[in-house]
Amino acid sequence: MTPSPAPPSPAAVAAFLRGLDKRARLFATVQAGDPGRGEHALAAVARVFAAEAGQWPLAQWPQQYWRLLLATPSLRQASMPDASALLPGVARLPPAQRAGVLLHLVAGLDDEAAAASLGLAVPAYQAMIRDSLPRNELGQPDVDVWRAWRAAAQRELERAPAPAPLARPVAESARGDRRLPKAKAEPLPSQDSRWLWLGVLACVLAFSAAFFIHPAGRETISKWFASIKREALPAAAAPKARFDAGDIALHPDRAQLAAPQEAWYAERLALLAWLANASDPAAADAVPLPIASASEQPRVRDAADEAAAIAQRVRQWEALSPRMRGVQRGHWQAWQALEAGERVQLRGIGQRVRQLSGEEQRLLRERFAAQTSDARAGWRLGPRLGRDWPRIAALFGYVDAAERERLLRFLRDAAPEDIDACARLAQSTPPEERAALRAELLAQPATQRGAWLQAQLQ
Known part of the structure; x- marks a missing residue:
């Protein structure tokens, strides 16, 4: 009988949820269309995730968390955002397309992880993203709108307040809701102090692992090591010219x-x-x-x-x-x-x-x-x-498209005696054998084709 996996450390679950707090709060608010419904969905998912996190490897926690959040009924209902809604352009999309866009812009998932969270294949997810964008003058998805949505999502994440401490039910769910009887406070025996320090070390390692795995953590690390100064670009100038169908x-x-x-x-x-x-x-x-007449010159036009x-x-x-x-x-x-x-x-x-x-x-x-x-x-x-064509048309008149360019190159470079040999072979080769003859001709090195043709006449 296979033993069940050990439950994860409550500190690791708490650190993971805290690292996702800004992105999850913005995601739930925009997807639900109401901050209250978004908060209720976040609290419910936090309890469920803390209880089930031991079923998955640590690397799958982000994907499973967003999958649970998307399964919340309050986030699957259509809603009409008001004028003050966060990310109004994204909030106006249908629920399914809205969730797909938010998984990329807010959750920071790549195409494979986002498609898996929605239960879609990667091409279907990419098609959903393209269909969510308005069309430009050429009928193509407007990339400028996508850039504007991404910039707006980044601004909202930067303005979001720091996450609050996790609620007590989350820690209880991570421990399997085991309630221990209260006991008198007694000093820890000296021989058990080393186990306390080992527990602290395990919590630190779990927090570090969650930090390095989460996209926000990776982004922070890249900022620490970046040696290039980044600053906002000035507003784009008006284009000097636009597409002209008559050009x-x-x-x-x-x-x-x-x-x-x-x-x-x-x-x-x-x-x-x-x-x-x-x-x-x-x-x-x-x-x-x-x-x-050598005196005739074409008229020069302005x-x-x-x-x-x-x-x-x-x-x-x-x-x-x-x-x-x-x-x-x-x-x-x-x-x-x-x-x-x-x-x-x-x-x-x-x-x-x-x-x-x-x-x-x-x-x-x-x-x-x-x-x-x-x-x-x-x-x-x-x-x-x-x-020379009338003499060799029977052999080269009807060829496959893959052979056409190579045969034309051969005929243009062929010596007169090679053309004569082809003319004789065109008359002596039965129609059903001509395709095999052409294939064998092309299989010969270019420098040996003339000798090969002469050998076929013997």
Whole structure:
């Protein structure tokens, strides 16, 4: 049969309750909405805690004390605070949210201990704290209100009077309410004096342990050892600027909207990549393009004109459907994925295309559209990969998202003989084996992939 744990020292219980007095009194007053009901709840919990403290380790006393205090019926009733109530912003919350906020600001518990006192999981407790705060202009919990509540709670704790001596029933409950008969006062035998001193020493140790464990004690110790001087900051000045929804710097597509010339090239990337090969004199079907004039310079805009142009582009962008915005983002991402040299080449071709007449540009688009859909999609990979894409599309046309970036990097760095090997493997590998072939290709070191491809052809 397991022996019951020895009851704690009455002095340890008394020291613990005395250390919590300021925080518990403020907590009960705000939670109950009435000082009288708060005092009654504190007295009842003190008697129950003193009688049951021996059931828990000393480190669990704070959590168990707040759990008992929250279980008091008078602290679970909704109340309407008057204008002079302590912490009026917190006092207006519903009882459950009010208790969660007070456990953090007044009781000084961390999220895990506060959630355990309320019988909640930590994510549910954190969600309760967020829901208790008002929302700012952006729809987010107002952190300034939380800081104001914390400062108000600290002021009330600093103004609170020193705790009064504990009532006699608490000490009696800690002793199990054992009443001893009165006896005549007799001097203590000399051989028992050492037990008296041992009892005093035990009380001092128990008080010290409670002091070091309680948050208020830890805060006092940190103040003793702090070498940094602390003083109140001056009142915050008014903000120089506030959130502006029209600010291009805050727009998620700011890079694309701030560079309309680059966006024009990105939208016509496939056409320009096709023209980069078609305008090559070595190509069989050359497309004549005019030579760009070196005297043409872009018009320089002042700051006001540029701001107005950006605002106009933002309005046009927001007027597009979500699908069209997604298509434009895809063009922009494909343009940014090109090598710098390819972008320079395509910018030059784009400037020459813009000098063509409307009819000439229409004819170019019709000739480009006459290709197959796979060929048109391949030109979005740039001039070099677009030229080779029809030969390797069967092997690399449909890949997992996790492989896409690595395969594109391989194809951009691949030598011509590696591309030829991939084209031959695309024709000789059955469709059901292509995914395994790509995975094995990526598993090879980058410097050995060319040799591995040649080995697969043998």
